[in-house]
Amino acid sequence: MAKIAAMPSIDIVNSLRGVLDFYTWCNLVIVRRWPKAPGRSRNDLVMSTAEKFKYVNQAASTLTDDIIQPYKDIAIQTGLSWKDWMTRLYINRDPRVRLIEG
Amino acid sequence: MALPVAECYIPSHLYPESAFFHGKCRSMGGLPTQFCFIYWESWRPWKKYTPWQDVDHDGQDFDVNTSGLSWRGWTKVKACAKNASGVDETKPIMFWLPKPTAPKLGAPWLILRQGGSFRDMIYDWSSETDIGCLLHLLVGTRKPYVSPVTHVTRGVVFHHDAELWFRWLWKILSDQTVDTLLHDYHIPFFEYDRKYWFVALGTVDGQDSPSISPPYSFRMFHPPKMAIDDAYDITHNSAKLPGHLVDDYGMPAFVRFNYGKMPTYTDNTPTLGPFSSPAPYIQEITGLDPETWYRFRAEGSHDEGFPTHGISRPKDFLTLAPPTDTKECPLVNPGHWYNAGRYSWPASWIHSGEHGGMGTAPYSGYYTTGRHRIYRSAFLFDTSEIPPGATPVSAHLHVEDRYFPILGETYPWIDDYIDFVAVDVLADPPIAADYGHLRTQNTIIAQELITKSYGRAWRDHDLNAAGLANIVPGGTTYIGFKGHRDTINSQPPSSKHWGYVVYTTAPDPNTKLVVTYIPP
Numbered sequence: 001m002a003k004i005a006a007m008p009s010i011d012i013v014n015s016l017r018g019v020l021d022f023y024t025w026c027n028l029v030i031v032r033r034w035p036k037a038p039g040r041s042r043n044d045l046v047m048s049t050a051e052k053f054k055y056v057n058q059a060a061s062t063l064t065d066d067i068i069q070p071y072k073d074i075a076i077q078t079g080l081s082w083k084d085w086m087t088r089l090y091i092n093r094d095p096r097v098r099l100i101e102g
Numbered sequence: 103m104a105l106p107v108a109e110c111y112i113p114s115h116l117y118p119e120s121a122f123f124h125g126k127c128r129s130m131g132g133l134p135t136q137f138c139f140i141y142w143e144s145w146r147p148w149k150k151y152t153p154w155q156d157v158d159h160d161g162q163d164f165d166v167n168t169s170g171l172s173w174r175g176w177t178k179v180k181a182c183a184k185n186a187s188g189v190d191e192t193k194p195i196m197f198w199l200p201k202p203t204a205p206k207l208g209a210p211w212l213i214l215r216q217g218g219s220f221r222d223m224i225y226d227w228s229s230e231t232d233i234g235c236l237l238h239l240l241v242g243t244r245k246p247y248v249s250p251v252t253h254v255t256r257g258v259v260f261h262h263d264a265e266l267w268f269r270w271l272w273k274i275l276s277d278q279t280v281d282t283l284l285h286d287y288h289i290p291f292f293e294y295d296r297k298y299w300f301v302a303l304g305t306v307d308g309q310d311s312p313s314i315s316p317p318y319s320f321r322m323f324h325p326p327k328m329a330i331d332d333a334y335d336i337t338h339n340s341a342k343l344p345g346h347l348v349d350d351y352g353m354p355a356f357v358r359f360n361y362g363k364m365p366t367y368t369d370n371t372p373t374l375g376p377f378s379s380p381a382p383y384i385q386e387i388t389g390l391d392p393e394t395w396y397r398f399r400a401e402g403s404h405d406e407g408f409p410t411h412g413i414s415r416p417k418d419f420l421t422l423a424p425p426t427d428t429k430e431c432p433l434v435n436p437g438h439w440y441n442a443g444r445y446s447w448p449a450s451w452i453h454s455g456e457h458g459g460m461g462t463a464p465y466s467g468y469y470t471t472g473r474h475r476i477y478r479s480a481f482l483f484d485t486s487e488i489p490p491g492a493t494p495v496s497a498h499l500h501v502e503d504r505y506f507p508i509l510g511e512t513y514p515w516i517d518d519y520i521d522f523v524a525v526d527v528l529a530d531p532p533i534a535a536d537y538g539h540l541r542t543q544n545t546i547i548a549q550e551l552i553t554k555s556y557g558r559a560w561r562d563h564d565l566n567a568a569g570l571a572n573i574v575p576g577g578t579t580y581i582g583f584k585g586h587r588d589t590i591n592s593q594p595p596s597s598k599h600w601g602y603v604v605y606t607t608a609p610d611p612n613t614k615l616v617v618t619y620i621p622p
Contacts, residue, residue, distance in 0.1 A: 086316070
């Protein structure tokens with residue numbers, strides 16, 4: 001990933017070898033390599049989480065509005081999407097979710 | 103031959119128990135023959151070797167995935183190359199493996215469907231999960247607090263994470279005691295106009311699950327307060343019901359009336375609304391029974407399906423007796439009985455002023471032919487002045503008649519009846535009937551018991567419900583009469599016989615069918 005001075009023309013982009021991703025972010029022009037699979041096996045915890053992540057993303061498209069709406073409600077102005085919250089609440093009960101009695 | 107030179111780089115892809123080692127070997131005048139990594143596991147003094155690998159060329163890179171490490175404390179690694187002249191080792195590189203994440207217990211679950219309903223200050227909530235689990239519901243009265251984690255870049259605030267804080271008051275277990283897909287809860291103490299929040303925790307196979315449901319919220323709005331006034335414009339089959347909103351509690355309301363015969367409510371009026379105005383809402387109900395007590399009440403809800411509702415006190419009203427009219431319908435038989443001589447009493451039997459009659463007794467002793475004769479006759483009444491669609495409620499035949507014995511029969515008189523019947527069950531067209539043509543149906547619309555001789559007089563014969571149904575408003579009504587022993591295909595029993603005569607001359611304004619009816 002690198003910051004470049006200006007967005008190159010499409011001809012220049014097409015002339016480059018390989019796949020590069022040009023985009024703007026916060027008024028900056030960024031170029032990065034296209035993500036690729038690591039090409040090796042991951043450890044069991046990573047693979048287990050990946051399967052759950054895949055499942056919950058697929059399930060998200062089948063849920064009804066009354067199920068999705070609570071996720072949308074808590075996603076407002078948090079910088080996260082409702083699907084982020086859905087994935088988080090499905091996979092992790094981490095310190096970012098605090099259940100307090102009383 | 104010079105020694106080879108080994109190089110070692112910082113390991114990558116660090117996991118609690120494994121890492122990738124990266125190294126290179128260079129010739130420097132003497133080509134190395136083999137290469138390996140040497141590493142230590144934290145404080146353990148002994149070192150381990152990765153398998154020696156053959157070197158093919160100068161500057162060859164080596165990447166080795168190593169397992170069996172321990173994340174506790176530091177770890178060191180160095181590269182080692184050798185050839186026939188000896189062994190070269192690099193300086194060790196110290197690194198730390200990440201602390202492993204605690205393994206998640208239980209399996210995650212997801213709520214696929216949820217729904218609830220309110221009853222008597224209890225909220226019934228049910229849900230369905232994708233796998234079997236045992237859920238606990240945490241119920242709170244405060245809105246969950248979601249705190250975004252922010253940073254500022256060049257004056258721009260970015261949210262890149264968030265925390266969810268949920269404060270709960272009660273923990274409510276599912277109705278089920280084992281892992282299941284369906285979960286029912288009964289949350290008590292639900293109050294109107296207060297919002298409740300709840301999330302579900304769960305266990306799968308007895309172990310805590312990492313999953314948490316999103317915070318569902320539910321608020322039970324206070325149902326509208328309703329009131330009613332007395333019913334008015336009450337008729338025998340309809341009434342107008344007035345009701346109004348006393349308080350809509352800030353939300354539009356749907357209203358309707360429940361009503362039915364006392365003491366139950368069996369019907370609802372169509373739903374009106376939504377309204378917010380306290381103006382009276384009036385609905386007319388029809389199809390009521392006359393002279394019957396009815397009870398009604400007003401029902402209001404913020405939801406058209408009336409899941410929760412406010413109900414007024416009931417009021418009762420009595421429907422009126424139906425308005426009736428009475429017509430005297432004249433006899434319209436053209437001078438004699440219907441097809442006289444065949445269908446009625448034989449003309450030879452008629453004497454002055456007697457235009458018809460009937461008998462049921464066997465006449466073998468009377469007629470030399472030995473035939474058992476039966477006689478049936480019919481009246482035709484002009485009921486055209488009764489409006490079509492009218493409902494007869496009572497009727498009677500007003501005729502001048504007499505009953506008498508034949509051939510000197512003596513008392514005690516035999517018990518028998520004169521049956522008035524619907525004409526369509528008499529033979530049509532009329533025939534010379536004998537008992538071979540006896541009737542197979544016997545719908546009696548009026549009946550007179552004969553126990554003795556009656557002299558000539560004006561009498562009324564009341565029609566029953568079947569007789570009322572036989573009346574044709576706006577047309578002509580046929581009423582037949584026959585002996586009660588005129589039944590299917592058998593010789594009329596009894597050796598006694600008698601006669602029945604109606605004295606009439608059509609058109610006859612005195613012989614009539616008097617009908618009382620409810621106009622349409």
